[in-house]
Amino acid sequence: MSEKISRRDFLKLTAMGAATTAVMTGCGPMSRYVVRRPYTQMPEYNQTGESTYYASTCRECPAGCGIIVRTREGRALTIEGNPNHPVNRGRLCARGLTAQQGLYNPDRIRAPRFQGRSNPATPGRDLTWDEAVQVVATALQKPPQRIAFLLGLAPDHLYDLVSELTQALGAPPPLRYNALAALEGRTTLIEAVRRLFGSPALPYFDLAQAEVTLAFGADFLQSWLSPVTYTRAYGAMRQGNPRRRGELIVFEPRQSLTAGNADRWVPIVPGSEAHVVLALGQRVAELRGLPVPEAFRAVRPEEAAQVSGLPLEQLETLAQTFATATRPLALVGGSALTQPNGLVTAQAVLALNALVGNLGQPGGVFLSAAAATPTPLAEVKALVERMQAGEVDVLFIHGVNPLFEVPAALGFEAALARVPLVINFAAFPDETALKSDYLFPDHSPLESFGYQRSLAGSDRPAWSALQPVVVPLYDTRATVDVLLAAAQASGQALLPYRDEVDFIQQKILPLINAGGFYTAPEILTFWSRWLQHGGWWTPAAGLPTPTLERLPASFGTLTPPTPPAEGAFYLLTYANHLGDGSGANRPWLQELPDAMTTVTWNSWVEIHPRTAEELGLKDDDVVRITTPYGSVEASVYRYPAIRPDTLAIPFGQGHTALGRWAEGRGCNPAQVLPAGHNAAGDLAFIGTTATLTPTGRRRPLARVESKEGVYGEH
Amino acid sequence: MAEERPAKWGLVVDLDRCTGCNACIVACALENNVPFVGEDEVAYGRALYWIRTQRYWEGEYPEVTPTFQPVMCQQCGNAPCEPVCPVYASVHSEEEQINLAVYNRCVGTRYCANNCPYFARVFNWFDYELPEPMRSYLNPDVTVRRRGVMEKCTFCVQRIVRGRQKARAEGRELRDGEVQPACVQACPAEALVFGDLSDPESRVSQLARSQRRYHLLEALGTLPRVTYLKGVGNHGG
Numbered sequence: 001m002s003e004k005i006s007r008r009d010f011l012k013l014t015a016m017g018a019a020t021t022a023v024m025t026g027c028g029p030m031s032r033y034v035v036r037r038p039y040t041q042m043p044e045y046n047q048t049g050e051s052t053y054y055a056s057t058c059r060e061c062p063a064g065c066g067i068i069v070r071t072r073e074g075r076a077l078t079i080e081g082n083p084n085h086p087v088n089r090g091r092l093c094a095r096g097l098t099a100q101q102g103l104y105n106p107d108r109i110r111a112p113r114f115q116g117r118s119n120p121a122t123p124g125r126d127l128t129w130d131e132a133v134q135v136v137a138t139a140l141q142k143p144p145q146r147i148a149f150l151l152g153l154a155p156d157h158l159y160d161l162v163s164e165l166t167q168a169l170g171a172p173p174p175l176r177y178n179a180l181a182a183l184e185g186r187t188t189l190i191e192a193v194r195r196l197f198g199s200p201a202l203p204y205f206d207l208a209q210a211e212v213t214l215a216f217g218a219d220f221l222q223s224w225l226s227p228v229t230y231t232r233a234y235g236a237m238r239q240g241n242p243r244r245r246g247e248l249i250v251f252e253p254r255q256s257l258t259a260g261n262a263d264r265w266v267p268i269v270p271g272s273e274a275h276v277v278l279a280l281g282q283r284v285a286e287l288r289g290l291p292v293p294e295a296f297r298a299v300r301p302e303e304a305a306q307v308s309g310l311p312l313e314q315l316e317t318l319a320q321t322f323a324t325a326t327r328p329l330a331l332v333g334g335s336a337l338t339q340p341n342g343l344v345t346a347q348a349v350l351a352l353n354a355l356v357g358n359l360g361q362p363g364g365v366f367l368s369a370a371a372a373t374p375t376p377l378a379e380v381k382a383l384v385e386r387m388q389a390g391e392v393d394v395l396f397i398h399g400v401n402p403l404f405e406v407p408a409a410l411g412f413e414a415a416l417a418r419v420p421l422v423i424n425f426a427a428f429p430d431e432t433a434l435k436s437d438y439l440f441p442d443h444s445p446l447e448s449f450g451y452q453r454s455l456a457g458s459d460r461p462a463w464s465a466l467q468p469v470v471v472p473l474y475d476t477r478a479t480v481d482v483l484l485a486a487a488q489a490s491g492q493a494l495l496p497y498r499d500e501v502d503f504i505q506q507k508i509l510p511l512i513n514a515g516g517f518y519t520a521p522e523i524l525t526f527w528s529r530w531l532q533h534g535g536w537w538t539p540a541a542g543l544p545t546p547t548l549e550r551l552p553a554s555f556g557t558l559t560p561p562t563p564p565a566e567g568a569f570y571l572l573t574y575a576n577h578l579g580d581g582s583g584a585n586r587p588w589l590q591e592l593p594d595a596m597t598t599v600t601w602n603s604w605v606e607i608h609p610r611t612a613e614e615l616g617l618k619d620d621d622v623v624r625i626t627t628p629y630g631s632v633e634a635s636v637y638r639y640p641a642i643r644p645d646t647l648a649i650p651f652g653q654g655h656t657a658l659g660r661w662a663e664g665r666g667c668n669p670a671q672v673l674p675a676g677h678n679a680a681g682d683l684a685f686i687g688t689t690a691t692l693t694p695t696g697r698r699r700p701l702a703r704v705e706s707k708e709g710v711y712g713e714h
Numbered sequence: 715m716a717e718e719r720p721a722k723w724g725l726v727v728d729l730d731r732c733t734g735c736n737a738c739i740v741a742c743a744l745e746n747n748v749p750f751v752g753e754d755e756v757a758y759g760r761a762l763y764w765i766r767t768q769r770y771w772e773g774e775y776p777e778v779t780p781t782f783q784p785v786m787c788q789q790c791g792n793a794p795c796e797p798v799c800p801v802y803a804s805v806h807s808e809e810e811q812i813n814l815a816v817y818n819r820c821v822g823t824r825y826c827a828n829n830c831p832y833f834a835r836v837f838n839w840f841d842y843e844l845p846e847p848m849r850s851y852l853n854p855d856v857t858v859r860r861r862g863v864m865e866k867c868t869f870c871v872q873r874i875v876r877g878r879q880k881a882r883a884e885g886r887e888l889r890d891g892e893v894q895p896a897c898v899q900a901c902p903a904e905a906l907v908f909g910d911l912s913d914p915e916s917r918v919s920q921l922a923r924s925q926r927r928y929h930l931l932e933a934l935g936t937l938p939r940v941t942y943l944k945g946v947g948n949h950g951g
């Protein structure tokens with residue numbers, strides 16, 4: 001590439017600034033060719049023994065925290081938080097801190113490859129990128145209606161590009177899915193906001209300044225929306241408010257990390273959340289001297305008490321605590337949404353906030369600045385039906401592992417076998433990659449350009465930037481570049497972008513005049529600042545205030561939960577630090593004790609100690625959990641903070657692929673989940689019941705709560 | 715250049731903020747080249763966490779709640795691990811006034827671990843090889859230990875040294891908050907605060923005077939440099 005220039009020249013050029021604007025704009029995306037080399041071929045700007053820091057964005061979950069990567073001699077060492085970033089203010093979670101174990105993971109896919117998927121007679125072989133581009137170009141010439149894209153929740157710039165591409169082709173828009181988003185009920189939340197406030201955005205809750213917070217199933221300290229943002233806010237809520245220490249009350253059947261930190265945990269019957277919120281809302285309205293809105297009258301308090309198992313007096317005390325608080329706030333997510341009543345619960349909780357008048361107030365509810373994309377299971381289901389019916393000729397997959405993340409009951413695997421051409425851009429040989437025809441590996445996030453613009457945790461309009469912090473280790477290629485090259489090679493003038501950087505620059509161009517904390521006279525200087533700061537945001541905090549025109553007369557039909565049959569249990573799953581399961585190949589995430597159980601490297605079934613005693617089960621006894629959709633096996637962990645009629649299995653383990661550290665440990669609860677969805681199209685599994693059968697075997701769990709180790713115990 | 719005042723490094727752990735999320739453990743491990751040992755070795759009690767979260771359950775269902783307490787080396791002013799080491803591998807550093815582990819002196823008697831009342835010291839039973847190219851992320855500022863060596867939290871002494879050198883080169887004193895161990899920097903709840911206890915105005919000094927303060931096993935007279943602030947309400951402390 002003749003345009004290659006070193007970073008130092010680049011900095012010199014951009015430093016010339018405005019005077020050379022006219023010349024600069026004609027140069028093309030020179031920074032595209034800034035190279036960062038490993039220490040064996042050290043770039044000249046690197047000095048032995050000196051660290052170089054790059055600002056980028058964490059892509060380990062969709063939250064989009066700002067990171068600063070410390071590099072030396074061309075190697076990425078530690079991931080630190082970007083102190084100025086509006087999402088995380090310099091802080092990180094365990095997943096973000098282990099991103100380098102993804103970059104340097106020995107099990108990465110290192111080059112484009114063709115796999116003989118179903119036919120042993122066609123052995124797999126490595127390809128060149130020219131061949132790969134040709135394959136994609138040919139695929140893009142299929143009848144547009146028969147092309148499908150399935151993407152994950154990150155990165156946003158790829159989603160934006162594919163949206164434009166499918167539009168230009170006349171193909172259906174790309175679909176997004178992510179297990180973490182499904183488990184947190186993100187789509188339901190977005191739909192509830194759309195119904196009440198008119199725009200499909202994620203809400204932003206000002207937890208830091210709230211004084212009494214009710215949380216319905218939202219595990220904001222570990223997995224919900226933007227865990228670092230909300231953990232920071234939690235710290236401030238406890239000790240940062242000079243007036244009083246904030247109080248937290250959590251309603252959920254199994255104590256999550258958030259409920260574990262609450263002042264009060266209310267273990268209501270799974271599926272009865274909507275009943276509780278509606279009953280609370282009635283009393284709160286009365287106590288505040290307001291007319292009770294029609295929609296809240298859908299249940300009588302006695303009925304709610306009976307369905308949820310929460311005595312009327314306690315309901316009354318909770319209503320009084322909330323109604324008389326100076327800054328009351330109600331949050332909703334996770335187990336309160338991923339159920340048939342989910343959309344009712346979500347609307348009712350948002351309306352409860354409106355009742356106490358905290359919309360747009362300190363300690364209240366705001367709307368995120370950017371629109372959010374829903375990730376409904378219902379649409380994945382529709383895609384599966386099209387695949388089954390032979391209506392999909394080519395399926396492109398990026399950033400999602402449906403054979404692991406989507407409930408097996410949906411039949412994705414069988415449907416995938418019916419698609420004649422599956423092109424996967426996965427960086428790792430995950431379950432879905434192994435069942436694809438072509439692997440065209442994208443760079444690791446730490447080798448990539450990009451942006452994340454839907455930032456649920458930002459208190460202001462913001463875009464977060466990604467840039468490579470090291471030179472790509474292997475023969476991988478940015479998926480955006482592959483698609484652009486293929487679009488060009490297919491002979492149609494589909495997209496007006498030269499390459500990925502050109503695309504990103506065109507997308508961020510409007511930000512120059514959007515009132516950010518920096519600007520520049522032209523895009524190249526703007527671009528260098530964008531990279532330097534790790535994104536763009538406004539100098540002052542400020543988000544749109546939701547406005548509620550009028551409450552609907554009803555939030556939807558309400559189904560009371562069906563109690564489990566004799567000998568059966570409610571079954572639920574939740575995300576811990578392994579998130580959607582893509583983190584399972586980071587050895588330090590495996591070694592990290594689960595916050596509540598301290599178990600490492602495996603799955604477990606949480607059972608209330610009393611229930612375990614009745615069944616004659618001890619810790620580490622292997623049991624089989626069976627639902628109408630399948631069965632899984634795991635060791636018992638006697639968990640004191642779960643309802644005696646409920647079992648829980650964490651999500652994220654049970655990989656049959658994804659490399660040496662992920663494979664063959666634990667079980668995948670997606671194997672036993674139903675494929676049903678709620679009124680918003682989100683996965684609905686709360687209320688599923690399961691039976692438990694002892695297998696007679698034992699398998700000790702490596703728990704850290706026992707400092708001496710557990711092998712001595714048996 | 716101004717005469718340097720020796721700092722008295724200290725850490726405050728606010729248990730009312732700490733959520734038990736364990737981000738500190740990972741931040742520490744990747745900064746300090748702490749190896750992961752795998753499922754079996756964890757189950758044998760040989761995990762190498764330099765910082766761990768002690769989780770205890772309190773109360774009975776449904777009033778049951780976990781308490782979380784991150785515990786790292788308490789950097790005792792009067793350290794029980796020091797006098798028992800036959801080869802002076804567990805020593806007090808003059809300059810940082812903290813307890814350091816000198817890996818290339820350690821002969822693995824493990825007397826120090828037996829004598830540490832806080833279970834802060836961990837022993838490297840094996841060489842834990844990292845497959846290529848994973849070694850690329852090893853921090854060149856921190857020794858990669860091999861088997862037979864005792865190791866533990868150093869308050870990220872490499873970061874203290876780096877900060878001090880930078881300040882010296884710029885001819886100024888260290889600013890409060892300029893040096894942060896990896897756990898402190900990562901902690902999303904801002905539960906950890908690090909700084910110079912000899913400066914009464916530093917944030918860490920101010921917090922260490924809080925009415926909620928206590929030290930672990932205070933009665934032993936180890937004079938820890940880590941101060942805990944009690945949780946309020948029904949959790950922590």
Ligand code: SF4
Nearest residue numbers: 058061064065093096
């Ligand atoms: S919350 Fe998500 S984006 Fe932020 S550090 Fe953790 S994994 Fe990364």
Ligand code: SF4
Nearest residue numbers: 732733735736738901
């Ligand atoms: S990172 Fe902070 S909040 Fe999380 S366990 Fe450690 S000290 Fe507690």
Ligand code: SF4
Nearest residue numbers: 787788790793795830
């Ligand atoms: S906590 Fe233990 S290892 Fe640390 S100085 Fe005290 S005795 Fe030594």
